[in-house]
Amino acid sequence: xLFVKGNALKLKHAPTxxxxxTAIATVYEFIGTVQLEIxxxxxxxxxxxxxxxxxxxxxxxxxRPQFTIFFxxxxxxxxxxxxxxxxxxxxxxxxSITKTMTPLFVxxxxxxxxxxxFIEMTVPNLWKNADFYxxxxxxxxxxxxxxxxxxxxxFVNLNRNFYDYWLVNIIAALIFRILLSIGTWQMKSN
Numbered sequence: 001x002l003f004v005k006g007n008a009l010k011l012k013h014a015p016t017x018x019x020x021x022t023a024i025a026t027v028y029e030f031i032g033t034v035q036l037e038i039x040x041x042x043x044x045x046x047x048x049x050x051x052x053x054x055x056x057x058x059x060x061x062x063x064r065p066q067f068t069i070f071f072x073x074x075x076x077x078x079x080x081x082x083x084x085x086x087x088x089x090x091x092x093x094x095x096s097i098t099k100t101m102t103p104l105f106v107x108x109x110x111x112x113x114x115x116x117x118f119i120e121m122t123v124p125n126l127w128k129n130a131d132f133y134x135x136x137x138x139x140x141x142x143x144x145x146x147x148x149x150x151x152x153x154x155f156v157n158l159n160r161n162f163y164d165y166w167l168v169n170i171i172a173a174l175i176f177r178i179l180l181s182i183g184t185w186q187m188k189s190n
Contacts, residue, residue, distance in 0.1 A: 013187055014061035015134045015180075018054040022180060025050075045085075048098045052078055055102065055138065059109035062131060067112055074105050103142035110139050133183030141176035145169050 025047060032038045056078075060071050078101045085098045113135055117123060126132040148168050 014058045014131065015183060015187070017057050018051075018134075019180065019184060021050050021054045022177070048102070049082065052098075052102055052105070055106060055109070058134065058138075059105070059113070063109065063112055063116065066116070070108070070112070074101075074108070077101060078105070100146075103146040106138045106142040110135050128186060130183045130186035130188070133179045133186060137176045137179030137183065140179065141172050144172040 028043065029040075032043065033040045056071070056075065064071065078098070081101045082098050113131070123129050123132075145168060148165060
């Protein structure tokens with residue numbers, strides 16, 4: 001859709017890096033993980049960084065220069081959390097530390113965007129605003145999978161049917177991708 005709308009390489013649109021990341025991740029997960037059966041641990045650890053950077057870019061484009069201190073503090077906290085997650089303590093535990101930072105950042109950034117939206121009153125119709133769909137998608141996905149990723153080590157260790165819990169992630173990801181597609185379609189071409 002980015003190519004159809006003429007926005008594929010335009011970084012002036014805040015969500016463009018995240019859309020590219022989603023496309024690349026989808027291709028890699030299908031080819032690397034499913035077809036070639038490459039262990040996904042390293043990919044997911046690297047993806048956490050890329051996802052945070054893309055989300056950081058998105059929210060900073062929407063909210064800066066107004067909330068510069070918020071972005072500096074968030075970046076510092078993420079770097080510290082990521083470094084701590086690299087110490088050996090089990091894959092899911094390390095992943096959970098950084099997977100906690102991203103949803104908290106999304107919730108805070110989305111709240112600031114909503115606050116800014118109500119103060120400025122510059123968007124007459126949210127249904128025609130691309131940023132609304134991206135923010136709704138980010139919020140929905142990250143809040144619905146927050147506890148799943150936080151407790152995933154416990155699910156695996158308890159020998160429960162992990163794949164039943166994974167269904168939460170699949171449904172959230174499906175709705176998230178639909179909202180990303182609608183948001184991409186709503187982006188202006190100019």
